[in-house]
Amino acid sequence: MHEETEKAGRPGLSKTEADWREELDPHQFHVLREKGTERAFSGKYWDLKDEGSYLCAACGETLFLSETKYDSGSGWPSFYQPAGSESVKEVADHSHGMIRTEVICGKCESHLGHVFPDGPPETGLRYCINSASLDFDGEAAKE
Numbered sequence: 001m002h003e004e005t006e007k008a009g010r011p012g013l014s015k016t017e018a019d020w021r022e023e024l025d026p027h028q029f030h031v032l033r034e035k036g037t038e039r040a041f042s043g044k045y046w047d048l049k050d051e052g053s054y055l056c057a058a059c060g061e062t063l064f065l066s067e068t069k070y071d072s073g074s075g076w077p078s079f080y081q082p083a084g085s086e087s088v089k090e091v092a093d094h095s096h097g098m099i100r101t102e103v104i105c106g107k108c109e110s111h112l113g114h115v116f117p118d119g120p121p122e123t124g125l126r127y128c129i130n131s132a133s134l135d136f137d138g139e140a141a142k143e
């Protein structure tokens with residue numbers, strides 16, 4: 001992993017890949033730090049309809065709110081917009097022979113999923129996010 005030295009010097013990204021490997025479970029590490037994808041319908045949040053906030057499983061930043069979550073039929077948690085304008089960043093992704101837009105955490109830049117232009121009318125966007133990249137906080141809705 002050559003990323004360790006590259007990321008070490010950047011603001012807000014002080015953790016090394018070794019640090020992340022220690023903090024995250026192996027599946028979360030694979031998705032968040034190695035841009036893995038969980039199997040459809042396998043994650044813990046694709047069908048969750050509770051009110052609350054979805055936080056970055058790596059750094060705790062609020063990424064998405066339950067009111068923008070919808071059933072896309074994809075088997076992954078799907079949202080039509082991020083919680084705030086700086087919650088996530090979008091990066092061109094040409095891997096696996098496809099042209100896609102990767103979605104990463106706006107704070108720690110861990111991999112979250114991809115965004116596609118086939119979402120519902122509100123924005124027309126579908127943020128297709130791995131459950132493994134998220135931590136649901138149901139308490140946030142009650143505050």
Ligand code: FE
Pocket residue numbers: 056057058059060061105106107108109110
């Ligand atoms: Fe994060």
